Amino acid sequence: MNNAAQTRAIQLAVIVGSLRAQSYSRKIARALAARAPDSMRCRFIEIGDLPLYNEDLEGEDPPRAWSTFRAEIRSADAVLFVTPEYNRSIPGCLKNALDVGSRPSGKSVFKGLPAGVVSVTPNKLGAFGANHALRQTFVFLDMPVMQQPEAYFSTVADLLDDKGGVKSSETAGSLEKFMSALEDWIRTIRPDDASFEAFMRQREKIAEDYVNGDAKSLEAIVTHAEPATFFSPRGDHLQGANAVASRYERDARSFHEGGSTDLEVLQSSASGGLAFWTGLQHAEARMGKNGETTAMTLRVTEVFRFEDGAFRLVHRHADPAKAG
Numbered sequence: 001m002n003n004a005a006q007t008r009a010i011q012l013a014v015i016v017g018s019l020r021a022q023s024y025s026r027k028i029a030r031a032l033a034a035r036a037p038d039s040m041r042c043r044f045i046e047i048g049d050l051p052l053y054n055e056d057l058e059g060e061d062p063p064r065a066w067s068t069f070r071a072e073i074r075s076a077d078a079v080l081f082v083t084p085e086y087n088r089s090i091p092g093c094l095k096n097a098l099d100v101g102s103r104p105s106g107k108s109v110f111k112g113l114p115a116g117v118v119s120v121t122p123n124k125l126g127a128f129g130a131n132h133a134l135r136q137t138f139v140f141l142d143m144p145v146m147q148q149p150e151a152y153f154s155t156v157a158d159l160l161d162d163k164g165g166v167k168s169s170e171t172a173g174s175l176e177k178f179m180s181a182l183e184d185w186i187r188t189i190r191p192d193d194a195s196f197e198a199f200m201r202q203r204e205k206i207a208e209d210y211v212n213g214d215a216k217s218l219e220a221i222v223t224h225a226e227p228a229t230f231f232s233p234r235g236d237h238l239q240g241a242n243a244v245a246s247r248y249e250r251d252a253r254s255f256h257e258g259g260s261t262d263l264e265v266l267q268s269s270a271s272g273g274l275a276f277w278t279g280l281q282h283a284e285a286r287m288g289k290n291g292e293t294t295a296m297t298l299r300v301t302e303v304f305r306f307e308d309g310a311f312r313l314v315h316r317h318a319d320p321a322k323a324g
């Protein structure tokens, strides 16, 4: 679990798929929000006033409610959907909200946002259909959704007291567990500054290996996906994941053991699957036939993409700041 003091709070948009004043789904959503970890801020986004999606209304001046809704989702890190089941699927109001957020084409506000799903029914049998119909939309919306734990609340009225709170500690515990798992899931998909800082400590060690002629640890963090670019201190540049990876490997061979380096990070940030640092790399490297020690300072910018659960180097620009 992440330490709230070190990590940026997650902005979680909560969308309830029911417009009913006494909605069980909303009561469960409130109970979930009340049990969110301290490092999560839950914000209920209302969907009841969204005009039905109609492509003819797009353009310069779409309905204000659509623009507001899109802006609200855009400012969120993740979305929690809490929905009833209508005719073994999701209610029309929820589908409409998804349609509104998904357009104009190519500008979907949902793309890449991690999601959690909770479905609710007052009946014994139900909630499964809505849960999975919603998950089906995430394929095209390109929303990574938490798989476990699943959350289907049947006979939901029995779980709630007169004031809308949950009756049993067992239910409270499962809501809390769900929110905690959701936080972990969101942080896996959208790493923040704190996890990038941890990665940068590893990056420093990798740079040290490199100036000692060992490219293996760098190879482990270099992307194998496109695009990839490298602007070398010699002034040339190349692009393409394979070309860049083999260049790093070849350049490492020009260093002998006994070098050292230090990254002076002037600025760094991570957000939404991308991260960068920029600053100075001070190095004392043993190079050439005789392995003479050369001191150098490079101005460096590196960009990383979060791929397969880890940061990968996708761009490096380095040029000499001064030679010593």
Ligand SMILES: Cc1cc2nc3c(=O)[nH]c(=O)nc-3n(C[C@H](O)[C@H](O)[C@H](O)COP(=O)(O)O)c2cc1C
Residues within 6 Å of the ligand: 018, 019, 020, 022, 023, 024, 025, 026, 083, 084, 085, 086, 087, 088, 089, 120, 121, 122, 123, 125, 126, 127
């Ligand atoms: C149009 C409609 C279709 C429904 N279809 C289902 C269904 O397929 N499965 C189910 O379990 N309940 C179904 N119900 C009952 C709802 O689960 C119930 O009304 C529930 O209270 C709605 O959620 P809410 O309390 O959050 O508004 C349906 C209700 C409506 C109004």
